[in-house]
Amino acid sequence: MAVSETMNAPEASNGSPLSAHEGAPESARERAAQYVVSRHRFRPAEALPWLLAIAAYFIFPDRMTFGSQVAIMIMFALSLDLILGYAGIVTLGHAAFFGIGAYTVALMVVRFGWTEPISGLFAAAILTGIFGFVLGWFTLRYRGLTLIMLTLATAIMLQEAGNLRSDITGGYDGLPGLTFKPLFGIFNYDLYGHAYYLYAMAALAIVFVLVRRIVYSPFGQALTGIRENVRRMHAIGSPVHRRLVTVYTISAAIAGVAGALFTQTNAYVTLTVFDFDNSAKVMVMLILGGTGRLYGAFVGAVVYLILEDDLSKFSPTFWQFGIGLLLVLTVLFAPRGLLGLIENAAAYLSKRFKS
Amino acid sequence: MTASALQVQGMNRNFGALKVTRDVDLTLERGARRALIGPNGAGKTTLVNLITGVLRPSSGKVLLNGEDITALSQAQRARRGIARTFQINQLFRGLTVLENLSLAIGERDGHCNNLWRATGGRRIVIDEALDHLASLRLVDDALKLVRELPYGRQRLVEIAIALAQKPRVLLLDEPAAGVPSSESHLILDVVESLDPDIAVLIIEHDMDVVFRFARRITVLVAGAIFTEGTPHEIMANEQVRAVYLGQEGRRVGGGASHG
Amino acid sequence: MPQYANIAVSILFDGLAYAMFLFITSVGLSVTMGLMNFVNLAHGAFAMAGGYLVVTLTRSLGVPFIPSLIVAAVVVGAVSVVFERLLYRRLYRATDLEQVLLTIGLAFMAIATYTYFYGPIPKSVPLPRWLEGDVNLGFRTFPSYRAFLIVVGFLLIAVLWYGFERTNIGAKIRAAVDNRRMAQSVGINVDRLFTLIFALGSGLAALGGGLAIQLLGLNPSFAVIYLVLFLLVVAVGGLGSLKGTLLAALVLGIFDTAGKYLFADAGGFFIYAITVLVLLVKPAGFYGRE
Numbered sequence: 001m002a003v004s005e006t007m008n009a010p011e012a013s014n015g016s017p018l019s020a021h022e023g024a025p026e027s028a029r030e031r032a033a034q035y036v037v038s039r040h041r042f043r044p045a046e047a048l049p050w051l052l053a054i055a056a057y058f059i060f061p062d063r064m065t066f067g068s069q070v071a072i073m074i075m076f077a078l079s080l081d082l083i084l085g086y087a088g089i090v091t092l093g094h095a096a097f098f099g100i101g102a103y104t105v106a107l108m109v110v111r112f113g114w115t116e117p118i119s120g121l122f123a124a125a126i127l128t129g130i131f132g133f134v135l136g137w138f139t140l141r142y143r144g145l146t147l148i149m150l151t152l153a154t155a156i157m158l159q160e161a162g163n164l165r166s167d168i169t170g171g172y173d174g175l176p177g178l179t180f181k182p183l184f185g186i187f188n189y190d191l192y193g194h195a196y197y198l199y200a201m202a203a204l205a206i207v208f209v210l211v212r213r214i215v216y217s218p219f220g221q222a223l224t225g226i227r228e229n230v231r232r233m234h235a236i237g238s239p240v241h242r243r244l245v246t247v248y249t250i251s252a253a254i255a256g257v258a259g260a261l262f263t264q265t266n267a268y269v270t271l272t273v274f275d276f277d278n279s280a281k282v283m284v285m286l287i288l289g290g291t292g293r294l295y296g297a298f299v300g301a302v303v304y305l306i307l308e309d310d311l312s313k314f315s316p317t318f319w320q321f322g323i324g325l326l327l328v329l330t331v332l333f334a335p336r337g338l339l340g341l342i343e344n345a346a347a348y349l350s351k352r353f354k355s
Numbered sequence: 356m357t358a359s360a361l362q363v364q365g366m367n368r369n370f371g372a373l374k375v376t377r378d379v380d381l382t383l384e385r386g387a388r389r390a391l392i393g394p395n396g397a398g399k400t401t402l403v404n405l406i407t408g409v410l411r412p413s414s415g416k417v418l419l420n421g422e423d424i425t426a427l428s429q430a431q432r433a434r435r436g437i438a439r440t441f442q443i444n445q446l447f448r449g450l451t452v453l454e455n456l457s458l459a460i461g462e463r464d465g466h467c468n469n470l471w472r473a474t475g476g477r478r479i480v481i482d483e484a485l486d487h488l489a490s491l492r493l494v495d496d497a498l499k500l501v502r503e504l505p506y507g508r509q510r511l512v513e514i515a516i517a518l519a520q521k522p523r524v525l526l527l528d529e530p531a532a533g534v535p536s537s538e539s540h541l542i543l544d545v546v547e548s549l550d551p552d553i554a555v556l557i558i559e560h561d562m563d564v565v566f567r568f569a570r571r572i573t574v575l576v577a578g579a580i581f582t583e584g585t586p587h588e589i590m591a592n593e594q595v596r597a598v599y600l601g602q603e604g605r606r607v608g609g610g611a612s613h614g
Numbered sequence: 615m616p617q618y619a620n621i622a623v624s625i626l627f628d629g630l631a632y633a634m635f636l637f638i639t640s641v642g643l644s645v646t647m648g649l650m651n652f653v654n655l656a657h658g659a660f661a662m663a664g665g666y667l668v669v670t671l672t673r674s675l676g677v678p679f680i681p682s683l684i685v686a687a688v689v690v691g692a693v694s695v696v697f698e699r700l701l702y703r704r705l706y707r708a709t710d711l712e713q714v715l716l717t718i719g720l721a722f723m724a725i726a727t728y729t730y731f732y733g734p735i736p737k738s739v740p741l742p743r744w745l746e747g748d749v750n751l752g753f754r755t756f757p758s759y760r761a762f763l764i765v766v767g768f769l770l771i772a773v774l775w776y777g778f779e780r781t782n783i784g785a786k787i788r789a790a791v792d793n794r795r796m797a798q799s800v801g802i803n804v805d806r807l808f809t810l811i812f813a814l815g816s817g818l819a820a821l822g823g824g825l826a827i828q829l830l831g832l833n834p835s836f837a838v839i840y841l842v843l844f845l846l847v848v849a850v851g852g853l854g855s856l857k858g859t860l861l862a863a864l865v866l867g868i869f870d871t872a873g874k875y876l877f878a879d880a881g882g883f884f885i886y887a888i889t890v891l892v893l894l895v896k897p898a899g900f901y902g903r904e
Contacts, residue, residue: 029489032453032497033481041471090711131382138894144710146897149849153886156446191811214470218457222467225458235407235445236520237433238462246470276737276842280718288716317729324722331716332704352705 040216049298053201057194067286068265071200072258077285077297078211078252082247084283085291086215088227089140094255095278096135100128100158101256102273105263106175107168115181117264121203124260125253134253136245152276159274164196165171166271174270178263196265198201203261207254212294214250223247224292257335282322287330290337299338358421360526360554361437366405368578377400377579381413383524387554390569392562394598398578399558403526407439419524434463437573438522440513440527442558448502452493452512455501456484459519480495486504487519490555491545507538514545526547527557531564543567566590576596623754625872631760633867634767635829639822640842640847640861641774642815647790648854648902650808652702653710655717657819658841659724663737664690664820666728669737683824691817698812729834736833739824750891759828766825770818770858787811790852802826807813848883850892851903861900 005088022227076098083089101124108114108123139150162169169175214220225233233240263269272278281304289300304323327338334341361383368376375398383389391399404410406417408429415424424432427571447455460480461467474480491511496504501512510530517525530546531539546568550557559565565572565586572589574581576598582589589595643657664686671682697720705713745762748755778784790797790804798804826832826840843866851862866885873881892899 027492028497029485032494033478033485036453036481037475037500038455039476040475068893084711090714142893145653145845145853146893147846150890150893155847155888156842157883157886157890160880197361199735213473217470218466218469218472218474218476218477218480219470221454221458221461224450224454225447228449229445231441232516233444233458233462234409234429234432235439236439236459236462236516237430237694238467239430243467276838283715288713300642313446315826316724320722320729321726324724324726327715327719327722331474331708331712331719335712 003068004085023289028208038080042352046295049295050205057197060274061194064197066305066309067197067284068193068200068261070267070302071197071204073282073285073301073305075204075207075261076255076258076282077289077301078207078294079258080111080282080286081291081294081297082211082223082251082254083244085293085296086227087218087223087244087247089143089248090148091151092276092279092283093151094251094282095154095274095276096155097128097252097255098131098259098278099155099162099261099271099274100131101125102269103162103169103258103259104128104256105260106269107182109178110175112172115179120235120264121257121260124256128256128259129249129253132256133245133249136248140241140244140248154281155274155276155279159271162271162274169271170187170269172271174268176269180264186202188343189219193265195278200265202263203257203329207257208294211254214247215294219246227292254258284327286337288326288337290339293337293339296337296339303338310337358418359383360387361406361556362416362418362421363402363406364416364418366402367413368401368405368410369413375578376412377577378436379578379580381580382574383554383556385523385554386551387556388568388570389554389556390565390572391556391558391575392560392565392572393501393575393581396428396577397575399575400528401578402575403528403558404528405558407437409583413540431515433520435464435522436521437526438517438520438524439519440530442532444506444509446501446509446512446516449500451498451500452488452504453484453497455512455516456487456519457481460484463542484519487515491515505538506539506572507534510534511541511545514542517547518545522553525556526552527555529560531559531560531561544607570597575584620754621706621875624690624886626868626873627756627764628760628766628875629868630864631763631829633863634763635822635826636843636847636867637797637810637860637863638768638770639819639827640863641845641856642811642818643844644807644848644851644859645787645811645854646789646815646842647848648812648852649787649794649804650706653713654702655714655841656697656837657717657723657844658839659721660690660694660816660839661819661823661826661844662724662728662832662834662837663693663823664817665823665827665836666737666771667734669732669739669776669832672739678746679739680736683821686824687821688822689819690814694816694904695809695813698809700810721841725834725837727804728837732834736825736831738831739827739830742878743786745828763825763829774856774890783810785808793896812886839902846889848899850889850899852899854903857898858901 008234038152045163049071053067055072057064057130061070062069076094079097080094083091104124104127105120114120133152138203139147139154142150163171166172222233225238226240226243244323259273262273287296287299288304290296307322311322330337336343357610359382361381363379363381363401366376366379366381379402385486388459391402393399401410405412405415407525408424408427408431410427416423418424418436419432419435422435422437447458456547457474457480460483465478466477466480483495485494488497493508493511493515498506501509503562505513508532514527514530516528527546531542534542543564546555546557546564557564557568569586571583572586573583574589574595579596582592584592584596628749639661643654646652646654646657666678667689668679668682671677672679677685679792701716701720707715741759745759747758749758749761778788786797786802786807789800790802790807794804823832825838830840847859847862847866850866851858851860866888869888870885872880873884875881896902
């Protein structure tokens with residue numbers, strides 16, 4: 001799960017020679033340096049998810065609303081990957097941020113008549129970020145069950161509070177009929193959600209570039225250090241709590257943007273956005289795809305949502321059983337997720353072809 | 356008057372009724388080469404933990420270059436120039452050797468505060484990390500994950516990280532422990548070639564290492580300083596032998612092996 | 615009795631009954647997590663399984679209520695051993711996250727399975743005559759079933775306390791929870807001990823599940839909904855502590871009841887707010903370590 005185990009570096013993850021067997025030590029050194037220097041550069045394979053996204057626009061024009069939801073969940077999963085996959089912090093209650101973002105936008109419409117979508121995203125990001133900062137500051141001193149329960153209890157209390165003031169929030173029935181101004185005043189929203197899909201994808205692209213930069217930065221490296229050995233991080237002088245609160249704030253803001261997009265693309269929001277189910281769902285997606293890998297969020301969300309869309313229509317009970325089984329199998333046999341399996345397969349194949 | 360590099364004053368630590376550290380006074384001058392020896396359970400690692408801030412004292416002070424750091428956290432003390440190795444390796448096992456080093460450098464110089472520029476853009480950090488690896492002959496392993504290295508080489512990485520912090524005070528907790536004898540000379544070479552300006556304290560059981568390396572020896576027994584002196588003084592000290600012979604059964608004083 | 619005193623007594627009584635349920639069902643989880651550091655989120659599913667087994671025994675097989683409880687506890691306890699040996703054992707050294715995910719996956723599978731066989735509609739259980747209605751304690755009448763629950767709770771507490779504090783096995787368990795490595799080096803077979811504890815804890819959970827049918831209702835989502843409560847009790851009480859679990863069950867149970875009595879809708883807040891407060895001050899819970 002190291003940052004070094006990116007899509008295109010199965011060699012490093014198998015630990016086999018990128019170091020020199022032939023040649024002078026100097027070339028081994030240069031090779032190592034070159035690897036690090038160029039690691040953050042965009043690789044051709046990284047265009048794949050976006051090409052697929054664009055292709056979907058043309059191939060499945062009738063599934064664009066579904067497509068928007070996929071984009072939103074990918075964003076949500078990315079936000080979780082920052083703290084779970086990279087910093088290694090287990091929390092339950094990430095849905096709280098999603099919900100705050102969703103309701104920020106909804107209440108802006110209902111209470112202030114503010115329907116401009118992009119500023120809505122920013123407002124959601126800021127408000128959720130502030131909440132994440134405060135929550136993180138208090139709770140990230142702890143780990144394990146303590147942290148899990150603190151974050152879970154907070155999310156539940158938020159939901160209960162929302163239910164208490166259902167006059168404001170619409171409770172579990174929600175706030176329907178939220179309409180938004182056309183994007184940039186031009187792009188209107190058609191019934192099939194074409195414009196929404198592109199809007200959501202564009203937002204995802206921007207968020208992704210941000211997350212990718214963070215992950216490849218020295219700060220991102222420090223996060224993996226915290227994940228791998230927090231004792232060591234203290235011993236080398238890392239201000240661990242500060243780092244964690246920072247990433248938690250960013251993660252919250254991104255989840256908030258995902259929630260805001262949810263409200264905008266659904267024109268509707270209810271308190272179920274705060275459900276524990278939501279927190280669990282995004283965690284499952286991430287594990288399925290592979291944590292600490294950026295693209296794990298993509299793979300996991302797509303696979304999960306497609307399966308859910310097809311299977312739960314057939315029988316929700318079978319779907320629940322299937323998801324449980326998938327989780328068990330993933331933990332037992334594919335702990336690095338689907339992306340890990342793909343990497344293993346690719347490494348195996350490349351070895352076969354070499355010999 | 357130059358302040359000593361590290362000073363421990365009246366250090367006490369209790370766990371309930373158990374006194375694990377008693378009234379310890381210790382001074383390391385600049386460039387010190389001090390060995391801390393004592394039977395198992397004497398509290399040597401505890402003392403290091405108190406110095407580095409892993410443990411809070413029940414009473415007492417720690418001064419670094421004359422500055423009182425007793426109230427500071429472990430990370431704050433590390434940033435002021437204290438580095439340590441652990442008795443059992445504490446490495447970033449899932450990261451590459453190079454990443455282990457660049458993290459230490461990044462945190463030292465504040466690079467890790469930067470969320471925007473890629474690590475790849477910091478050639479200066481990469482080069483320094485590789486320099487450290489080169490001096491320990493670890494360059495070939497630079498891109499290997501730490502958990503794939505044999506234990507001896509992992510131990511070297513442990514030391515490399517401490518050195519990469521560019522410390523003023525270096526605390527080594529049994530650096531050669533667990534290293535097969537075929538590889539321990541690497542560790543010892545490193546220890547011997549440490550920067551003469553750094554104050555070094557090394558916890559060690561192997562008396563060969565102690566006598567090769569130390570200019571002064573502090574003996575800790577049951578949490579308190581038993582005695583202190585030059586290697587020859589300690590060697591000649593009957594009481595030290597008595598305290599040790601039951602525990603170590605090893606050569607005390609570089610003489611013939613008793614088995 | 616004056617009105618407020620009457621309410622107070624009701625709150626205490628109902629709260630105590632609820633607390634007994636929480637204790638019985640959660641104590642196994644606390645000791646399991648404390649001893650083996652294994653996060654078992656399928657614990658709620660064991661409770662649910664116990665409940666459904668009692669339903670089947672009483673409704674389909676005509677077994678009386680109380681014997682059904684005992685049978686359910688024993689059966690679920692025994693079956694849980696199979697899970698422990700085949701599955702859980704493989705993940706003792708795994709990360710928290712992996713344990714969480716595995717056991718949640720199992721819980722989902724369990725919920726789906728029970729939904730398939732029993733349907734989603736809540737089930738009830740036929741009670742013996744003497745558990746229905748009220749019992750008159752002189753100054754007031756109380757619902758018989760809840761009084762029963764309280765009595766069962768006290769009995770179990772006494773038995774557990776005796777078992778933990780006064781027997782040899784109890785001493786070994788306490789030693790192993792306190793310092794596992796030390797216990798192993800003294801010759802205590804921690805593995806076997808853990809299997810025993812695990813079975814006991816799961817059996818108690820099943821018992822709690824059976825008892826909960828009349829108190830709270832039983833449907834397949836029981837496994838997950840009440841799991842949160844069990845986790846709250848365990849976190850607030852402190853891992854591996856009998857005393858802690860009991861105290862946490864009492865505090866949370868009574869405050870939750872009080873909140874719902876006195877503040878209706880807002881009452882749901884209380885247990886979560888208390889949990890957060892306790893954990894911020896004592897992160898390891900009332901009697902947890904570190």
